[in-house]
Amino acid sequence: MDPFGAPPSSLSGTQASNEHMMGQLKQQLAQAYAEEFFSTVRDKCFTKCVPKPSTSLSGSESSCITKCVERYIEATGIVSRAVFTALPR
Amino acid sequence: MDPSSGSTAELQSFLEQEKQKAVLNELVGKLTDVCWEKCITYAPGSKFSSGEVSCLSNCAQRYLDTSTLILRRFQNMQR
Numbered sequence: 001m002d003p004f005g006a007p008p009s010s011l012s013g014t015q016a017s018n019e020h021m022m023g024q025l026k027q028q029l030a031q032a033y034a035e036e037f038f039s040t041v042r043d044k045c046f047t048k049c050v051p052k053p054s055t056s057l058s059g060s061e062s063s064c065i066t067k068c069v070e071r072y073i074e075a076t077g078i079v080s081r082a083v084f085t086a087l088p089r
Numbered sequence: 090m091d092p093s094s095g096s097t098a099e100l101q102s103f104l105e106q107e108k109q110k111a112v113l114n115e116l117v118g119k120l121t122d123v124c125w126e127k128c129i130t131y132a133p134g135s136k137f138s139s140g141e142v143s144c145l146s147n148c149a150q151r152y153l154d155t156s157t158l159i160l161r162r163f164q165n166m167q168r
Contacts, residue, residue: 018096022103033114044125048132064132071133075145079121082149
């Protein structure tokens, strides 16, 4: 999807095209953030939970991955709060 | 009033806002990465220990302090 592409013909006027563009951009940013987060979490949890890959993921590896994902999300929240309290407002 | 100038301003402030969000988002992502490595030494459990929570929080804030300190150092070197 091209964020700077022409708006559909049903929308006309600068106002509508602006809103359309902003909506698209927001959506694309959200997707980019989510993809990057997924890639980071996958990396972190693979390193932590699958130190020696074998022919399949074991039960304990799977449950480690599940917990690891939850903890990484929690860690992001903790860091985020720490940053926001530290930032001059 | 020129209608297009209003909407350009609107777009600009929207982009500025999104840019700021992107910078913060990247900062939080980077800090979480660094502090996860430093603080979470064992395979993650069902709950963080209180030590892990305070380590993550302290790590993030000290990283910012470090950043400020180094920036100041660099600024002094330029004089």
